[in-house]
């Protein structure tokens with residue numbers, strides 16, 4: 169019985185990491201990418217999302233609760249990590265360890281980021297129409313910019329490397345060849361999503377430079 173519950177929790181944790189949390193991460197980065205086209209383009213995108221019906225319900229059911237579950241159960245898994253040295257090579261063991269480390273850093277980053285953005289919106293300290301300016305203020309501080317770069321890269325690494333282990337644990341990538349191809353695919357996903365996320369961060373931090381560069 170205990171074994172069944174543990175199995176179910178692990179499967180749910182794994183699934184939530186991809187859908188909806190991973191899907192949300194991708195959509196979130198795509199929204200932020202509009203910042204590279206300037207403040208107005210980004211604000212238009214945000215007001216479209218803000219206008220969606222049942223937004224708060226969608227956010228609670230498909231974003232907040234899954235991250236809470238995946239994050240808390242993830243901490244439990246991370247701190248009781250059974251290292252599988254005998255089963256995989258050196259590279260995969262490093263990835264296994266990094267999956268846990270980036271999970272913990274991502275949790276700290278998400279908590280801070282949600283406090284600075286969503287909670288301030290709910291409390292009325294920031295308006296949805298002022299989100300670009302708010303991000304610009306935050307990222308003007310080099311320490312915060314560094315923290316955001318680290319948090320962003322950890323979240324994306326965690327997602328991309330998580331896709332690899334998701335493929336193995338759900339029986340999608342079974343043999344060594346499939347797992348090797350999956351390594352390359354997830355590296356490409358990591359690079360593309362990182363580029364998208366970093367471009368958005370720098371567009372928030374230095375809006376004028378980016379807008380000028382895009383015109384050239």
Ligand code: HEM
Pocket residue numbers: 181182183184185186189190193238239240242243245246267268271272274275276323326327329330331333334335337
């Ligand atoms: C941006 C937010 C996050 C995304 C997109 C995400 C995504 C994923 C994915 C796709 C997996 C692979 C599932 C599998 O191995 O089958 C995973 C695994 C994992 N996640 Fe997350 N995750 C996020 C946040 C977190 C947080 C905050 C923690 C807290 C520490 C965490 C801890 C873990 C752990 C420990 C694993 C490994 C599970 C295992 O090896 O069985 N994750 N995550």
